[in-house]
Amino acid sequence: MFLVSNTGFLNAHLLPGGCLKRESHLSNGFKGSVVAWLSLADSRGIFINRDGNVPVEKLRQREMKWLDMFENWEKWMSKRFKKVKERCRKGIPPSLRSRAWQYLCGSKFLMDHNTGRYEEYLRQKGDPRWIEDIKKDLHRQFPLHEMFQARGGTGTHAYTIHNPHEGYCQAQGPIAAVLLMHMPAEQAFWCLVSICEKYLPGYYSPGLEAVQLDGDVLFGLLKRSSPSIYKHLKKQRVEPMLYMTEWFMCIFSRTLPWTSVLRVWDMFFCEGVKVLFRIAIVIVRIGLPDSSVLAQCPSMYETIDKLRHIPSHLLEEGFLSTESLRLNITERDMEKEHQKQVQKRKAEREAKSKGPKKTKNKIKS
Numbered sequence: 071m072f073l074v075s076n077t078g079f080l081n082a083h084l085l086p087g088g089c090l091k092r093e094s095h096l097s098n099g100f101k102g103s104v105v106a107w108l109s110l111a112d113s114r115g116i117f118i119n120r121d122g123n124v125p126v127e128k129l130r131q132r133e134m135k136w137l138d139m140f141e142n143w144e145k146w147m148s149k150r151f152k153k154v155k156e157r158c159r160k161g162i163p164p165s166l167r168s169r170a171w172q173y174l175c176g177s178k179f180l181m182d183h184n185t186g187r188y189e190e191y192l193r194q195k196g197d198p199r200w201i202e203d204i205k206k207d208l209h210r211q212f213p214l215h216e217m218f219q220a221r222g223g224t225g226t227h228a229y230t231i232h233n234p235h236e237g238y239c240q241a242q243g244p245i246a247a248v249l250l251m252h253m254p255a256e257q258a259f260w261c262l263v264s265i266c267e268k269y270l271p272g273y274y275s276p277g278l279e280a281v282q283l284d285g286d287v288l289f290g291l292l293k294r295s296s297p298s299i300y301k302h303l304k305k306q307r308v309e310p311m312l313y314m315t316e317w318f319m320c321i322f323s324r325t326l327p328w329t330s331v332l333r334v335w336d337m338f339f340c341e342g343v344k345v346l347f348r349i350a351i352v353i354v355r356i357g358l359p360d361s362s363v364l365a366q367c368p369s370m371y372e373t374i375d376k377l378r379h380i381p382s383h384l385l386e387e388g389f390l391s392t393e394s395l396r397l398n399i400t401e402r403d404m405e406k407e408h409q410k411q412v413q414k415r416k417a418e419r420e421a422k423s424k425g426p427k428k429t430k431n432k433i434k435s
Contacts, residue, residue: 124161133163136170143173158340159391161333168252174339176268177260188256191228197237201227204238228259229266236266239274241319248323248335265321269342273319283411284318284343285310288350290407295351295399299358306370313377317353318346325353326385333387344404348394353377355393356384 124132139146139154146154162170172178181188195201204226226246230238245265249258266273272280289310293300317325322334338345357377358364367373 129163132157132160133166136163136166140166140169140173155340158336159395161387162336164332167332167336168257171249171252171261171335171339172257175261175264177257177264180263181257181260184260188228188259191231194231196227196230197234199237201230204230226262229262232263233266236274236276242266242274244320244323248321248331269338270318281315281318282311283408283415284347285314286411286414287404287407288314288347290411291347291351291399291404292354294403294407295397296355298361298364299354302358302364302367303373306367306373308370308373312370312374313354314350317350321346322349326390327382327387330385330387330390333391337391344401345394347404348397348399349390351397351399352390352393353380353385356380 135157139157158170158174172181226238226242229236229242242262246258246262249261252258253261270280272278289300289303292303321331321338323331326334334345334349354377357380358367358373363376367376
């Protein structure tokens with residue numbers, strides 16, 4: 071299903087045709103939100119997850135409401151989902167975020183019904199090529215953090231056993247990292263499974279066709295919501311894969327300030343991939359806000375630079391979430407655009423398989 075369809079780590083190194091290189095090297099260290107995130111932790115990964123914008127009393131009230139929902143979870147999801155969605159949009163209390171994510175994405179159900187499976191995966195050696203890539207990435211990404219050296223690679227290792235067809239994609243690294251900052255390794259693994267298979271299927275598969283499809287969907291939605299920006303990007307041939315790949319595959323964990331990452335994830339686990347489209351459109355609008363800024367971008371290089379270097383104060387969590395909900399784009403619009411792009415790709419494949427039409431030369435008598 072599209073609205074919870076169609077993800078993981080590192081800068082996207084694109085190959086011809088817009089594919090992400092699955093064995094690309096990392097840039098030195100983290101950037102953006104991850105730098106701020108790591109600064110909150112010591113070498114053991116111990117950190118305090120604050121929400122300084124919410125008064126303590128208000129936070130306690132929210133915690134009580136979430137605890138009540140946990141006690142009657144199925145009832146809330148089936149009969150009062152609108153209220154659950156509203157509370158996720160406000161931000162899940164930090165003390166309950168781990169539990170809430172697992173309830174929302176269904177990973178708790180998966181873990182409860184697969185007792186012992188995770189340990190069984192860890193006992194298996196796995197494909198040497200994936201294990202080697204995971205070790206290299208772990209050393210490059212978390213050289214000083216004992217938490218990730220001790221258990222950081224276990225989730226991605228287990229996933230290569232769980233889904234050998236996809237194996238390991240570097241984009242899974244930051245997803246696993248964010249999860250490990252909130253929960254034990256086994257819980258993080260089943261959350262990763264849920265993200266890869268339920269929310270973002272095909273994002274880590276060879277060729278990354280699902281990511282490319284969603285890039286086309288995003289471009290179509292930009293045409294509807296921001297025609298001047300769409301025309302500018304189209305004129306300069308700025309393909310969506312040049313700027314949205316890392317956003318979607320890493321669920322903005324390498325793009326946004328840390329508090330904004332958490333708010334986006336709260337909404338994402340509740341509402342699905344449509345949240346990524348909305349946030350992406352808002353970011354594009356922030357990066358290219360008006361004609362004067364577009365005039366400063368005579369080529370694709372300046373345009374991409376604007377989208378990749380947006381000041382963090384413009385990406386504050388409250389503003390992002392509010393603006394994303396104000397967009398004149400409905401779920402129906404997203405569904406229609408998705409179907410349109412699916413049909414377009416299908417027609418292109420059929421035309422390609424048939425080959426060029428042969429024309430008969432008529433001989434005049």
